[in-house]
Structures are given as C-alpha cells and as structure tokens.
Amino acid sequence: MGNSGQIGTYIRPSTERQDDQHQRDSINSYIEEEGLPRDHVEQYVDIESGSSDEREQFNELLDAIKNDDVDHVVVWEISRISRRGATLQEFFDACEEHDVTIHITDGAVEKVKPDGQGRFVADIIGMVYQQERRQLIRRVKAGVKRAKDQGKWIGNVPAGFRRDDDGYLQPIIEPEDGEDSYFEIENAIQRLEGGDSFRSVAKSLSISRQGLTNIYQDDERRQWYLNARAEDDRVDDALDEIDIGEQR
Known part of the structure; x- marks a missing residue:
C-alpha cells in the first residue's frame, strides 16, 4: 500500500x-x-x-x-x-x-x-x-407466519402477560421484579374508569404512564382487562386458562 x-x-x-x-x-x-x-x-x-x-x-x-x-x-x-x-x-x-x-x-x-x-x-x-x-x-417471515398460525405470540408482550417457553401468551398471576400482574393492570384500568388520574394510577405499576395511557385509549385492548375477553384468539385463549372469577 x-x-x-x-x-x-x-x-x-x-x-x-x-x-x-x-x-x-x-x-x-x-x-x-x-x-x-x-x-x-x-x-x-x-x-x-x-x-x-x-x-x-x-x-x-x-x-x-x-x-x-x-x-x-x-x-x-x-x-x-x-x-x-x-x-x-x-x-x-x-x-x-x-x-x-x-x-x-x-x-x-x-x-x-x-x-x-x-x-x-x-x-x-x-x-x-x-x-x-x-x-x-424468507426464513424469518416463514417462521413468524408459522408461529402465528400456531397461536403463538409474536412481538412485544402486552402488559400483565408473559410469553411461556413455547411462545404462547399467559396472564401474569405472580409477577416478578419489573412485571405487573394481569390483575394489577385490571385494577388500574378500573381506577381510571372511576376517574383516577393516569399519574396517580401509574405510580403503583412498573408500566409507564404512557404505556398505561396507550392501553386505556385502545378500546379493544381495554376490554382485555375490563371484561377478560379479546377479539384476538391468542389473548382470549390465554385468559381462558385461568378462572378469572375466582382470581378476582
């Protein structure tokens, strides 16, 4: 050189x-x-x-x-x-x-x-x-499609849920550090429905205030926590795995 x-x-x-x-x-x-x-x-x-x-x-x-x-x-x-x-x-x-x-x-x-x-x-x-x-x-796209076809969750996991070892969505019953249980998110949404501020509700959660706001402003997602039902079969199946009535 x-x-x-x-x-x-x-x-x-x-x-x-x-x-x-x-x-x-x-x-x-x-x-x-x-x-x-x-x-x-x-x-x-x-x-x-x-x-x-x-x-x-x-x-x-x-x-x-x-x-x-x-x-x-x-x-x-x-x-x-x-x-x-x-x-x-x-x-x-x-x-x-x-x-x-x-x-x-x-x-x-x-x-x-x-x-x-x-x-x-x-x-x-x-x-x-x-x-x-x-x-x-091509392989990544095929893998994503295959996982979705099998009912597995792809992408960011919603608040109050985790992905199990097989890739399926599950409600969090016993949260670990940095997690919010499904029922904590449910309670937070109910408090917002009752008129509490986003700032005060988010203080008790790991999720950010913006994250909580995004859930509450999404009509479909808000029903995951208020009614324990979802149009997304993957979420609906996850909620069916626990007895919501007894847990409440």
Whole structure:
C-alpha cells in the first residue's frame, strides 16, 4: 500500500447488540503490518443495518471518496460495506473512478484495485451476501407466519402477560421484579374508569404512564382487562386458562 495516502476505515457491527472490537482489531493489525502512520487514518463507524442506505458514516466515507479525500479504504469484510447489491456496486464504482483501493482484512479477496483487479471476485461475494440476506428474510417471515398460525405470540408482550417457553401468551398471576400482574393492570384500568388520574394510577405499576395511557385509549385492548375477553384468539385463549372469577 505504501506509506502515503489518506486511509478511511469502515466498521459496522452486524447488529446493535454486537461488539465491533474484532473488526477494529483486525483493521488495526492490518494497518500496523503495512507500516502505515496512524495520522493518515480516518475512522467511519455505523451501527445501522447494512441493508439500509441511511448510514451517516458510510455516506460520509462515500462522499470523501468522491471528493478525492481518500486513497485507501480498509474494511473487515465486504459485507460490512453493504448487503445491498446496488449500493455495493456504487461503492466499487466510486472507488474505481477515484483511484481508491479497497483492502479487506478478512475475506476471499484481499484487495479491490482501481484497475479492476479483485473486482470480479468481490462482485460474486456481494451477490452471495445479497442472496443470503434474501433467504434469511424468507426464513424469518416463514417462521413468524408459522408461529402465528400456531397461536403463538409474536412481538412485544402486552402488559400483565408473559410469553411461556413455547411462545404462547399467559396472564401474569405472580409477577416478578419489573412485571405487573394481569390483575394489577385490571385494577388500574378500573381506577381510571372511576376517574383516577393516569399519574396517580401509574405510580403503583412498573408500566409507564404512557404505556398505561396507550392501553386505556385502545378500546379493544381495554376490554382485555375490563371484561377478560379479546377479539384476538391468542389473548382470549390465554385468559381462558385461568378462572378469572375466582382470581378476582
């Protein structure tokens, strides 16, 4: 690579929960092995998904490339740049047009040069990543549909309920720390019906005042607690599992 030229490093974890330290270590080791001065390095870091083009740091790096402010880009692997084929091609084209070499520290291709060397393999890798993403989306959608068809609860669990080990909704009878029982929410809704303020009612609950307001203002959901009945069969089945009359 040589010892001159501005270097842009790009880092993006796969998810917000993942640590990017392994990417940083790999990139730093590469730069050290190449003998590059640290004052020539500009870091760009995003946490947004690689399927999104609304990544602030990625777009800043792309602008730097197009403005001829970057001579080399160092990334951990190609999928960190993007999992969208069109975006990846735009990035490759910009680097090629502005004489920027892409260095991949962990991948089947090590460099994509402005003269086209490594571009063919990088294009294939990009297509593989895109196909893997499509397959993942299909699997997730199929899994969600299958779970819903089985009556399992998908998404955020409503107040006063929990999801059991099999994925089915259950009313909370004996709450743990940070939980409100079904009957506490029921009592809260009844107090609101009686004219108590949201602020005073929410004080005794783990749920926020806004969360309580959202329940009360939702006509259908409010009936879950006032009448122990729901149009959603998953909720209705959960309420049928306990003898509401005896618990009250």
